[in-house]
Structures are given as structure tokens and as C-alpha cells.
Amino acid sequence: AQKVTQAQTEISVVEKEDVTLDCVYETRDTTYYLFWYKQPPSGELVFLIRRNSFDEQNEISGRYSWNFQKSTSSFNFTITASQVVDSAVYFCALSEARSSGDKLTFGTGTRLAVRP
Amino acid sequence: EPEVTQTPSHQVTQMGQEVILRCVPISNHLYFYWYRQILGQKVEFLVSFYNNEISEKSEIFDDQFSVERPDGSNFTLKIRSTKLEDSAMYFCASSARTIRADEQFFGPGTRLTVL
Numbered sequence: 001a002q003k004v005t006q007a008q009t010e011i012s013v014v015e016k017e018d019v020t021l022d023c024v025y026e027t028r029d030t031t032y033y034l035f036w037y038k039q040p041p042s043g044e045l046v047f048l049i050r051r052n053s054f055d056e057q058n059e060i061s062g063r064y065s066w067n068f069q070k071s072t073s074s075f076n077f078t079i080t081a082s083q084v085v086d087s088a089v090y091f092c093a094l095s096e097a098r099s100s101g102d103k104l105t106f107g108t109g110t111r112l113a114v115r116p
Numbered sequence: 117e118p119e120v121t122q123t124p125s126h127q128v129t130q131m132g133q134e135v136i137l138r139c140v141p142i143s144n145h146l147y148f149y150w151y152r153q154i155l156g157q158k159v160e161f162l163v164s165f166y167n168n169e170i171s172e173k174s175e176i177f178d179d180q181f182s183v184e185r186p187d188g189s190n191f192t193l194k195i196r197s198t199k200l201e202d203s204a205m206y207f208c209a210s211s212a213r214t215i216r217a218d219e220q221f222f223g224p225g226t227r228l229t230v231l
Contacts, residue, residue: 050219097216
């Protein structure tokens with residue numbers, strides 16, 4: 001069965017520090033999709049990135065970057081030069097190709113606190 | 117920018133009562149979802165819906181739950197007889213699904229409190 005593990009429950013950093021959020025997944029599918037969502041204090045879920053299992057290229061979007069490594073079943077998320085507005089809970093999620101309904105399986109989330 | 121809307125933002129009900137949570141997905145989306153998040157816990161999949169049929173459901177989505185698209189714009193989740201453990205934030209999401217496992221756009225959520 002599919003599973004997503006985010007071992008870091010809470011991380012606290014000082015503004016401008018770099019921070020990496022870890023995500024490890026389990027799946028028996030060879031085709032799958034990985035996601036990161038941000039949940040700010042207001043509570044909504046904001047999409048950050050989607051990556052399919054055949055694309056192992058790292059991606060950078062502004063201060064955000066993602067490192068996908070199939071060999072270790074990890075999809076880690078790095079925020080460079082963190083800002084207070086980055087404070088949120090970040091969820092990693094997995095969708096398997098066998099899922100007829102594009103079900104997202106979420107990890108337990110990492111709460112990031114960025115202090116000024 | 118188009119967005120998913122949900123009403124009400126907060127619903128308080130007595131155990132055993134029926135509740136209907138409402139969602140208006142993004143207008144050109146055809147795939148709809150419900151998830152829930154018990155306070156402080158992870159987001160859990162309930163059901164996905166396409167072409168007036170359930171595409172997939174989780175073990176949480178038992179006979180007490182049902183979904184419906186009553187008209188061209190609304191998508192509802194009904195809980196027939198609420199239990200204390202149904203207290204959670206319920207998120208609706210929609211997707212254009214132009215690609216496999218396309219981005220799901222989430223609404224702001226409805227906080228359900230069962231007393």
C-alpha cells in the first residue's frame with residue numbers, strides 16, 4: 001500500500017536560513033506522482049509542485065527547490081533564504097497510477113516556523 | 117483567478133444529525149474530490165467523483181457518507197448520522213485532469229463540529 005512519511009514534525013529556523021523538508025514515500029507502482037502542498041495558518045491547501053516518477057530532474061522555482069531521488073524514494077523540498085511568510089505546514093503527497101480516482105495520500109506534514 | 121468555494125465555513129451539529137457540506141468547484145473542472153483533516157492530523161482522502169459517479173473511495177467513506185452533483189455547479193457531501201469522530205475540516209477539491217493526476221485545487225474547507 002502507498003505511504004508517505006514526513007519524519008520532521010516541526011522545524012524552527014531564523015529568517016534567511018535555508019531549510020530542507022524531508023519526504024519519503026512507499027509504493028509498488030512504477031508510475032506515480034508526487035506533490036507538495038502548503039497549508040498556511042489560514043488553513044487552505046496551496047499546490048506547490050507535481051512530479052511524475054519518470055522525471056528525476058530537480059526543479060527550482062524562485063526560492064523553492066525540489067530533489068527527487070528514486071533510489072532512496074525521497075522527494076525533499078528546500079526553501080532557500082526562508083522568510084516569515086513561509087511559516088506553514090507543508091504536506092508531501094503521493095498518487096499512484098493504479099488509483100482510478102487520482103487519490104492523494106498525504107504525509108503527516110511538517111510545521112515550519114520561520115522566526116524574524 | 118478561479119477558485120473552489122465551500123459553504124458553510126463552520127458547521128456545528130448534534131450527534132446523529134444529518135449534515136450537507138457544499139462545494140462549488142472551478143467551473144470547467146470535471147473531477148471532484150472530498151478530503152478531511154482531523155485537527156492537527158494529516159489530510160485524508162474520502163472520495164473522488166467524475167461523470168456523476170464515484171471513481172474511488174476510501175475505507176472512511178462508508179454508508180454514512182454520500183456525494184452528489186445536484187446541478188451544474190454544486191458538489192455536495194452528505195453525512196447521514198454524524199458521529200463525534202466526524203468532527204474535522206472537510207476540503208473539497210476539483211481538477212481539470214488534463215493530465216494524469218493533475219493538480220487538485222482545494223477549497224478553503226468547512227470545519228464540522230459534532231457535539
